[in-house]
Amino acid sequence: MQYFNLFAKYSQILLRSLPLIWQSAPKEVAFITFTMLVRGIFPGFGIWINKQIVDAVAGGLNSQQLDNYQSLFSLVIAWVGAILLQSILEPFYDASLRNTTEKLTVHINLLILNKANSFVDLIYFEDANFYNEIQLIEEEVNQQPFNLILFFGNGCQYLLNLVTMLVLLFPLGWWIPLLLLATSFPQVYFTFKIQWDLWTTMSSKSPQSRRMKYYSSVLLTDTYAKEVRLFGLGSLFRQRYQEAFDDKYQAMRKIRGKKALSLSIWEILSAGGSAIAFSRVVVQAVNKQITAGNILLFIQALNSIQTSLQVLVSEFLGLQEALIFMERVFKFLDSKPTMDLTVSNKNIPNPIASAIVFDNVSFAYPDGRLALEGVSFSLKAGETLALVGENGAGKTTIIKLLARLYDPSAGRILVDGIDLKQLDIDRWRQQIxxxxxxxxxxxxxxxxxxxxxxxxxxxxxxxxxxxxxxxxxxxxxxxxxxxxxxxxxxxxxxxxxxxxxxxxxxxxxxxxxxxxxQLLVLDEPTAALDPRSEYEIYSRFSELVKGKTAILVTHRLASVSMCDQIIVLKAGKLIEQGTHETLLQQQKEYAYLWQMQAQAYQI
The missing domain is CATH 3.40.50.300 (P-loop containing nucleotide triphosphate hydrolases)
Known part of the structure; x- marks a missing residue:
């Protein structure tokens, strides 16, 4: 039942994927379909012609006279024509496969990019599980569409070829094609079953693959080059890379060994079925129940069946990988928005007449971390506000809420008395x-x-x-x-x-x-600047924000004294609010931080 449900699920995914192939390259897909039919039928047609030619020649040798040269040469011409047509189509077929793959890859990429761009908030991008899925899609998007196209072209071709060969064998005995299928089916079934176990194991070990990629990047990119050499970290990350590989390899090695043993056993069964069928055909030929052409037909058809089954197993395994990839893609494309975008005809206040108000605002990240709790303040139009606090106090979270990269978990943000959720999000962001x-x-x-x-x-x-x-x-x-x-x-x-x-x-x-x-937000705007550049920016701060409502987030308290009001945050809570002079007089957190920096810089 489990495998039946999987078959049903992935059949639906395949049916949903096929329109994407057509939409990405309709002309190429039409040509591939035509060529696939030709390539699937013509091998059987060629084998049938071979049989007719051998029987005609053998008959002529036995009677010492070949009566119908015209018929014989017509068969030869048909055989050469079939070979010639396949040869002509081959390079165009390969080119069409490559072109379709590239177009499908771009088409899927654009669908993913459009979907990602439709997420107006940051919730998904900060969800570790969802982000991992995006990373997996990115890693496979240049390979798996090729597997999907390859199955559509080669897989369908060899499936059609398999059916054609079985039909050719049917006149030699109705039980021969059934026997060959019956003895080959277990091998195919267990190949898929073990491959599924392999994929399950690979998925469970995907964190190790990502760790290997990360450890590689540490040693191979300029981002880490200085510290790796200064602290002698090369051996540490090489060791961790090896440990991640060993953990992944041991699990995969066991399943691959199981796969090799199982396939060897079932290969014996398949070979046994072929031997029985071949023995029967030989007996019929000895008894003159069938012609020499039939023996040739059986040998060529049997060889073609074995090749078709091998290719089909390979293509279906590739299809399995592609469908697992497409399942991730469709899951991503079906993701529901996390932010409620209310369609409103309320105009954006321009200019803001009164104030932006945070009314008892709280916010928790998807992992449950509480970033803000019960924060309330008012930023009047034209004022400058400084947000002060230690790392992780919630300063940047306030900025993200104001830009509506998140919605508050509780409370409201008001702009001239209008809930921010009721304003058009794109037009509001143009104001920031x-x-x-x-x-x-x-x-x-x-x-x-x-x-x-x-x-x-x-x-x-x-x-x-x-x-x-x-x-x-x-x-x-x-x-x-x-x-x-x-x-x-x-x-x-x-x-x-x-x-x-x-x-x-x-x-x-x-x-x-x-x-x-209307709103200028500077979140640690001078963190990477030298003292001269920092001085120049802050000495002109009033000029730069003139006519704007401004918010300044900084650890450098010397720069906030020019602001109209200062808010001090600690562990997500607003603990102080006032002007520079007022907060110094209160002798609380702000005054303590100021005095520490004053001593350090001797202000």
Whole structure:
């Protein structure tokens, strides 16, 4: 029953996959289908012609006279034509298979990318199990579509060829094709059963495969190169790579041994069935019950059946891998949104007239970690707010909630009294310019890197220069050989920037958005900057945020004194709120942190 249910499930997946193949390359699929039919039928047709030719020649030799040369040469011409047609179609068939595979791979990739882009929040991307599934899809997306196409072409061809050969053998005795099928079926069945066990084991050991990949990356990429050499970590990660391999290998080795033993046993049964059938055909020939052509037909058909079964087992195993992959793909494509997007006709307040209010907001991550608990505050329009606290206090979570990358687990976020959930999410995000502390390095040109904050400015050099000037990176860009057309990043042999220069690019990306954005959010905007650059940014802070509602997240308390209000967070709770002077007078957490930094920097 278990295997029947699996067969039913994967049959449904196959039926759902076939339209994807057609949608990706309809012309190529039509040609592959035609060629597959020709390639599947013609071997049987050729064997039948061989039989007719041998019988005609043998008959002529026995009677010392060959009566019908025209008929004989017609058969020869038909045989040559069949071979010639297959030879002509072969290179076009291979090209069509490759083209279809590439198109299907891109088609599946685009479906995955479109689906991932439809997730408006971050919940899925921070779910470890879901992220693992995405990683597995990414690892196999360039191989498994080929297995799917290969089955559609070669698998169906050899299945048709198998049926054709069995039909040819039927006149020699109705029980011969049945015997060959009966003695071959156990081998096929147990091959699939053991392969399923192999796949189950591979899935259970997939963490070890990912560990091996990770340990390899530690030793082979520039990200870790300095520390690996400085701390002598090479032997440690080589050892852990070997341990992960050994754990995976032992489990796989046992199943492969079981597979080899089982298949050897069932191979004997299959060979026995072929021997019985062949013996019967030989006896019939000795008794002159069948012709010499029939003996040739049986030998060639039997050889073709064995080849077809071997290829079919191989193709079905490849299909099994492809369908497991497609199951993951369809599961991903069928994922339901985790955020409720209410269709609302309420306009985005522009400008924000009163305030953005966090009303008793709590938030827990998918793994149950409580990031915020009962946080309430009000950010008036045009004010600057500083979020202060230790790592993990909940500062960045507030930013993500405000950008609606999450929805609160409890409480509300109000914009001029309107629940943030009732505002159009895309239009609201256009009102926000953000520099996250874990900003991204894009392997694009300098201009494109900046313009990602506002794609309408991608061809507006004056806008790009203004944003770069505000971020303090304009002089560096002007010194580059191709200036704003300079490709950045090592991935495509571009120019690599320092960490601080990359951060300035990220800041410029926020400033390019300022004309349309009402809210400017700077999350540790100077973490990678040198003291001079940091001073320049903060000395111009009031100018940069002029006319904006701004939020500053930072550990450097010297920079928050210019803010209209400061919120102090600890373990997800708001513990203090006020101006710089007020909080110093209270002599609590903020004052304690200030005094520590004042002593360290001798402020």
């Amino acid at each position: 310019a953000v520099v996250f502390q874990d900003f991204c390095h894009y392997s694009l040109t300098v201009g494109e890197n900046i313009a990602l904050g506002n794609l309408t400015a991608i061809d507006k050099l004056d806008h790009l220069k203004l944003a770069a000037t505000k971020a303090g990176i304009a002089e560096k860009i002007e010194r580059l050989e191709h200036q704003y057309q300079t490709l950045l990043g090592k991935q495509f042999d571009g120019t690599e920037l320092s960490g601080g220069e990359w951060q300035k690019i990220a800041i410029a990306r926020a400033f390019i958005r300022e004309q349309q954005a």
